[in-house]
Amino acid sequence: MKYPNLISATISNKDVKEIIKAIEFIDEKLCDLVVLSEEELSALPKMERNTFSFVVENLQLAEANLDLIPADVDLNELKKDIELVKSIEKVLNPLNLLSKKLKHSAVLASSEAYLPSLAIYNAVKADAIRKKHNENKIKV
Numbered sequence: 001m002k003y004p005n006l007i008s009a010t011i012s013n014k015d016v017k018e019i020i021k022a023i024e025f026i027d028e029k030l031c032d033l034v035v036l037s038e039e040e041l042s043a044l045p046k047m048e049r050n051t052f053s054f055v056v057e058n059l060q061l062a063e064a065n066l067d068l069i070p071a072d073v074d075l076n077e078l079k080k081d082i083e084l085v086k087s088i089e090k091v092l093n094p095l096n097l098l099s100k101k102l103k104h105s106a107v108l109a110s111s112e113a114y115l116p117s118l119a120i121y122n123a124v125k126a127d128a129i130r131k132k133h134n135e136n137k138i139k140v
Contacts, residue, residue, distance in 0.1 A: 003116050007108045026091075033088075047085070056082060 011019075036044075047055065059078055062069050069075060 003112065005112060007105055007112065
């Protein structure tokens with residue numbers, strides 16, 4: 001049986017090192033970002049796409065009605081958070097596509113390696129059984 005070969009690529013050690021350096025560079029540029037625990041993450045209210053427009057609209061309302069802003073609302077921090085979300089989205093979208101490409105390629109390559117490995121294993125196992133069977137025939 002001919003096994004499919006849908007991916008035939010290599011990543012040189014030099015390229016891996018350069019890619020890791022580039023990732024480290026990106027990580028350094030994003031040094032103020034955080035990693036939350038699962039508990040912290042689950043406790044936060046989540047802002048969806050449609051919620052984001054709600055937040056932006058309310059910022060505009062606040063700017064038009066400064067006298068109505070609650071005392072505990074820091075408008076500058078709200079603006080800063082909104083801009084951060086916009087910036088993160090611009091970076092996150094291509095990273096998500098790259099992550100998907102890496103994951104799918106890894107799954108495909110591992111699958112393509114696994115199937116022939118099973119065939120090799122089964123052939124070696126069958127040969128060992130055949131040899132054992134032949135040895136038992138001779139002893140009788």
